[in-house]
Amino acid sequence: MQPTLDRKRRPWQRYLAEFIGTFGIVFAAGSAAITNGMSNGAVTLLGQAFASGLMVAIMIYALGPVSAAHFNPAVTLAFATARRFSWKHVPAYLVAQIAGALFASLLHQVMFGRAIALQANFGANASSLTLPATFGYEVVLTFFLMFIIAAVATDKRVASPIPALAIGFTVVTCITFGGIASGASMNPARSLGPALFAGGAALAALPVYLVAPVVGAILGALCNELLRDGATHSQSAPADLV
Numbered sequence: 001m002q003p004t005l006d007r008k009r010r011p012w013q014r015y016l017a018e019f020i021g022t023f024g025i026v027f028a029a030g031s032a033a034i035t036n037g038m039s040n041g042a043v044t045l046l047g048q049a050f051a052s053g054l055m056v057a058i059m060i061y062a063l064g065p066v067s068a069a070h071f072n073p074a075v076t077l078a079f080a081t082a083r084r085f086s087w088k089h090v091p092a093y094l095v096a097q098i099a100g101a102l103f104a105s106l107l108h109q110v111m112f113g114r115a116i117a118l119q120a121n122f123g124a125n126a127s128s129l130t131l132p133a134t135f136g137y138e139v140v141l142t143f144f145l146m147f148i149i150a151a152v153a154t155d156k157r158v159a160s161p162i163p164a165l166a167i168g169f170t171v172v173t174c175i176t177f178g179g180i181a182s183g184a185s186m187n188p189a190r191s192l193g194p195a196l197f198a199g200g201a202a203l204a205a206l207p208v209y210l211v212a213p214v215v216g217a218i219l220g221a222l223c224n225e226l227l228r229d230g231a232t233h234s235q236s237a238p239a240d241l242v
Contacts, residue, residue: 009066011089015096017067021059022100025071026193028055030108030123037120049175057168064164068153072187073097078146078217082225084154101193109197122194124202125183125209134205135212137182141174142216143223145186150224185209186216 032051036043043051060069068085070076076093079085108117127134148170152163171186178184185191191209195202 011092014067014089015092017063018070018093018096019100019103021063021067021069021071022097022189023104024059024100025052025055025187026101026104026123026190027107028052029190030104030117030120030194033123034108034112034117034120038116045179046176049172049179052175053168053170053172056171057164060164060167067093069164071097071100071189072213072217073189074142074187074213074217075146075149077214078150078221081218082150082221084150084221097189098192101189102196103193105193105197108194118198121198121200121202124194124198125185125191125205126202127182127205127208129181131205131208134182135208137178138185138208138212139216139219141178141182141184142186142213143220144174145170146217146220147224150221154224183209186213188213 029052032048073094080087152158152166175184188210195206
């Protein structure tokens with residue numbers, strides 16, 4: 001019997017993976033924030049940081065081979081800007097990520113009830129800084145995140161178990177020291193879903209969380225390209241999606 005050849009991954013499978021991954025990340029982050037409010041702070045900021053970061057790592061392990069695990073519009077746009085991802089797939093990736101985020105917040109409303117979810121603003125990001133400072137802080141945080149993502153995801157020398165852990169713990173670190181300061185979004189989809197359902201102040205602050213992560217991610221990706229030691233060890237993200 002002839003061996004069965006692997007079927008090439010189809011674009012819709014990658015888009016579905018982006019939906020599921022983003023859904024998981026926003027659902028974990030929002031649930032941690034809502035249950036933290038329900039328990040009078042028992043989850044803690046560190047608990048919320050680990051909930052988000054470990055879910056990122058888990059989803060990268062599960063879906064990285066399918067879509068390269070962007071799960072973040074800022075990451076997708078940064079990879080495309082750095083020419084590590086095809087622009088023709090960007091719209092579908094963004095739609096899938098946004099849909100996943102909205103579905104997560106919808107489930108929060110259905111499962112917790114609007115009144116309880118609203119007490120934590122559905123997990124929407126909030127800042128203790130001025131608007132310009134919040135913008136700058138989110139740029140810096142997302143720069144760190146994207147710089148690490150680009151470094152571990154587009155270098156063939158990085159062993160396969162490493163990216164998920166490196167990226168997940170970068171998220172944990174950034175939320176731990178930046179969560180109270182700026183909200184530590186680093187992901188426009190993660191901010192969009194909760195803010196649209198919460199409305200009010202969360203919705204008013206949303207433009208910062210949509211724009212700043214994109215700026216930071218593009219800077220992080222381009223900086224990584226400046227430091228790259230040639231094309232020998234480089235790869236796209238994902239390498240076969242052209």
